[in-house]
Amino acid sequence: MTVPLLRALLAGVLVGALYAALRVRSPAPPPLALIGLLGMLLGQAALGAL
Template structure:
């Protein structure tokens, strides 16, 4: 959202600068900008329709992996050897 506001403010600043120098901006005429706005609105309508008409996804089932490990292992940690000997890399 900040990007849109910043873009609008920079556009206004450029318009003021062109107005002070009394030259026409190279921006397309208003009719072309309205057409571009229509294209953006149409694209958003399609995306919104796809989002609302898409089938709802099934809820994710909780598996046994979601429970804490009774041995207190952390992901990626190797289990200790039963005989207590240290592992060599």
């Protein structure tokens, strides 16, 4: 389970760095985006526990 989580984290960091380099505005305010990411992570963990 750790490897997919690390791959997802790495992909997120790379996309975030690309957005920052291109100065692309995020479609959601940062706090709202982080809450959404936390929800996805909790959902994945809940499904993995089943």
